[in-house]
Amino acid sequence: MAEPMGLRERKKLQTATRIYRVAVGLFVERGFDHVSVQEIADAAEVSKMTVFNYFRTKEDLVFHPMEEHFSDAARAVRERQPGESAVAAVRRQFLELVESRDPSVGLNPEPLSRQVRQLVMGTPVLMERAFLTFQKGTRELADLLAAETGDLMLATVAAATLSAARNALVEEHHRRIAEGESADQVAADAAERARKAFDLVEKGLKDYAVKA
Missing domain, CATH: 1.10.357 (Tetracycline Repressor; domain 2)
Structure with a gap:
């Protein structure tokens, strides 16, 4: 049986999920090429560095999960x-x-x-x-x-x-x-x-x- 996630792990998962959903929403609305990582960070209320801490590239915002x-x-x-x-x-x-x-x-x-x-x-x-x-x-x-x-x-x-x-x-x-x-x-x-x-x-x- 898998060990239950601690608070830190749950928060990290929640942050990654929020960034992912915000990114996909913006991509669907405006097109992948017309949305910057900074715009995704602003919409998700995190820093651009935080986005790259979870997703190495812009393409990973679509594919990683x-x-x-x-x-x-x-x-x-x-x-x-x-x-x-x-x-x-x-x-x-x-x-x-x-x-x-x-x-x-x-x-x-x-x-x-x-x-x-x-x-x-x-x-x-x-x-x-x-x-x-x-x-x-x-x-x-x-x-x-x-x-x-x-x-x-x-x-x-x-x-x-x-x-x-x-x-x-x-x-x-x-x-x-x-x-x-x-x-x-x-x-x-x-x-x-x-x-x-x-x-x-x-x-x-x-x-x-x-x-x-």
Whole structure:
């Protein structure tokens, strides 16, 4: 069981959360390129130095709270139980995130995660960082699998396939909500869709889309 946070840690978390939410609000309202760190500090009622104590760069004000999730698949494989396959581990973890309605998979009803996604999609410098960070997570998974199996090429194929399956599921959640469905409606069949997606990965593609 995790140790409860002390007062100092709680205050630091509260400060970081306030800065993050203020920054995202300003970015969404005015555009990432049109908001300075000093303006964020003023709106959050902290110094500019305090902002940089919590977030190393302006881009971190968008990515820092969610960047750890780019390594979720590698974490699931690294921590899996003996006898559990890589696909089973990633599927299990994803289903747990679906069950908890985690913002990282696009199912949390709070609009903040979707605002962040729209911000990233509409800002080239943030899109580039998102792409590179996604690739870094896939490479981390590939290196982990290669260390276990001794075959980097097949490990790279497996990692790319698992990462693509996760990303396709998350994109589907965001697409449906953007088209008007509620987070509750999308979550209702999210687990079933996830099982189908990872079943496809697990079974391979030899019988997929055979032309009549």
